[in-house]
Amino acid sequence: MPTKESRRRFLQKLIATSGALACFPSNGFADESQRPNPDEWPIAIFEKVFEGLNYNELAKAVSETGADGIEATIRPSGHIEPEVAADEVPKMSEALKKRGCRIVIAATAVRSVDEPHSESLLKVLKEAGVTHYRMGHYRLDLDKPMLPQLRNYTAQARDLAAMNQEIGIQGLYQNHSGASRKRGHLGALGWDAAMMLEGISPEALGIAMDTRHLRKDTGSSWWVALAACKDHIRSIYVKDGIWKGPRGDQYEDVPLDMGFVNEEVFSTIRSGLPPMPLCIHMEWMGYRIFSKPEIPSAVKAHQRDIRTLRKWMDFPEA
Template structure:
């Protein structure tokens, strides 16, 4: 056998072996899977980290805002402690949920603290329309605020994320207004956290076309579910409401594999330790549903 032919056959055999081995191994992803810990804010940092890690999440979307895990003015002292507790469980604070709506001194202080702790993303607070005034000028004001925030984010080295949220006076509720406001803004500095539940409530049959149009701006996705009870949209376990399981396949089709996916569980009633335990159990169940919709 000639040497060249031998080498070609050897290369093919090696490639075949690699493909066979890869087929036997579970596929891996760099996609962060986050627990939104809005309803677990009273748990001590170490306990929260231990219990979230046990469920299989890679990180947290954690409220560092008024009434959250940490009040914004206390972040310089307490945020390092929180991040350290997460690191002990191989978790990260992937998205910091904030009340930030403008580029001011308070916002810059919180974000500088976050960046110093290795946090790379934060969620903005909401904007609202005054329905007694024309919408177009108000949207121009929103665009100006987002432009200023994007410039600050770029300087600090952090990415802002604006969540679409249901509501007849919420900026981003129809999503087309938010897309327009972000048109000239680099998503590396400020983009959309696409919430499937809110997008479904406001556009039951249009959520997919909306996502496809928003995709160039989408930097995170949020999964939760709602069901219509009479005329009221009520939160419910993932898969029991109106959010289409097809959403997972479209995320894989349109968005990079490292796009963070955050699971929101906000349908557990009550309070105290019993509610915490039920919330954690619900997170486990919803994470299993999400794994079927959006497999590794």
Template sequence: MAANYSRRSFIQKTALVTGALSLLQPDRLQSQPTQELAIPKMHLFSKHLQFLNYTDLAEKAAELGFDGVDLTVRPNGHVRPERVETDLPKAVEALKKVGFSPSLMTTAVEDAANPVDHRVLETAAQLGIRHYRMNWYWYPADRSLPESLRQYQQKVKGLSELNQKLNLTGGYQNHSGSLVGASAWEVWEMLKTADPETMGVQYDIRHATVEGGLSWQNGLRLLQSHIKTLVFQDFAWENRAGKWVVKNVPIGEGMSDYKNYFQLLKQYKIQVSASFHSEHTPGGDGATKLPLSDQKVAFESLKKELKRVKELWQQA
């Protein structure tokens, strides 16, 4: 009986082990669904609809299929800094009426010690806005670049400390050209002493490609843990009278490698809001007046381009 029991016990245990091992087979593992990273919330940069008032801006952005508006709160923007306490509440109320949750703005803020900058951030925080893009810095001719970076590093640190008090998060946009932060390493250097929870980068693939060419992936890898918001836009080089210049084009038709870029965003699990830029459309340069015929073209272009971005995200 002992022999029969041992054999029977062995068979039962073997069956259990075999069943457990079958669950670990590659085909079983591959059949498990993987969680797809959701496309970033798309906020229309209000500069491109500068010709619309707050109500029309909000209604049109919702109609076109955007998730919100990246509101310009800066000189010549939808909200002027000197009128922020009066006008920003009106803009926020208009956005809320169409179901948007105001959370993103583009500013000229650059110094926590500046009373106007402080008032802009304080007002925005009280209204529920949580993310802002700050102003760009310039390299003075009478100071070395490293010295300038050290000084701007302190300004960014000061803003991060103010952000902490106000429950805000700031972002410095990497921008092509001679501005501070055209290269990813400059932005990385400026952020060194800032609170990483309240200050980071608004990463722009278009400008990164203009400056980085084939090395933009290194810059993204360097800054990926500091990314607080994104900018989506595209460009192509164009020869005008023998001089190569940057031309704004629809996303997916230019030189920014959006398929690879979106794959990397998914790989790094970067889940933040995006500001949708489209400067090639009529009014995209911030025009305050635009004929109705041009407005129609702009709206159709924005809707088409937004659809294309969603397709590119799914394909990546």
């Protein structure tokens, strides 16, 4: 765990980052003459809804959405199982390339260097030209002390970051909401993810900052959570939601810019960050695999959210 001195450095960095946020206007860039280059900020879509399609069908659907590519589910029970990745990832990649798309991020279950397929899968991804992968989540047992669990996951993260550097691939840890009486996600509050990643190069292992999960789990303290995580962010996952019901304690996914994730929130997250992949998670029509008759509606839903994101990024219309 951090020493008193390292905690002091962490807080100093937090304060400095908080101050830096105020220096950027709401559009996310300090100089109005500067505009983000779309080629440096690729827009991917999480392919969960399209997992029932073959690679050619997937590529056609993705190209119709206007996305640059996908976050491919290369994990147990995903579109590609890890043990067949060496054969299947090149096939998926080739089909996407024919439609002018690519695998921007791979969603994996990799959590440590010691798990089966971890090293071999990351090497397959690197060979196929995939530059970023999302890790599996670390889960906390809420009936046990938190700090020993954080120490354990910090050690795993450091080893994984070292392997990422050796292979030459960018690892991403997603902040994720959701907890029960017994289990929770490390990183849901932002601070814990920042503590875990302190001292780890963000170019080896960084944070995929999820806009909806950030707002859902930290509420009005999202500014604080963002400031803690800011230096570690290497991808932004874009989605939206609302609180509803008589007590305001029921949750619902909604289209982008219809809930508590608006342009100001997104631009505040993005301000001051280097170019990185953006990924839309269209879950407001359901977090599931869509049947083929539903694919046209899923394409239109992605088109809708991509238009919103492109507007926020000040990208020209596709």
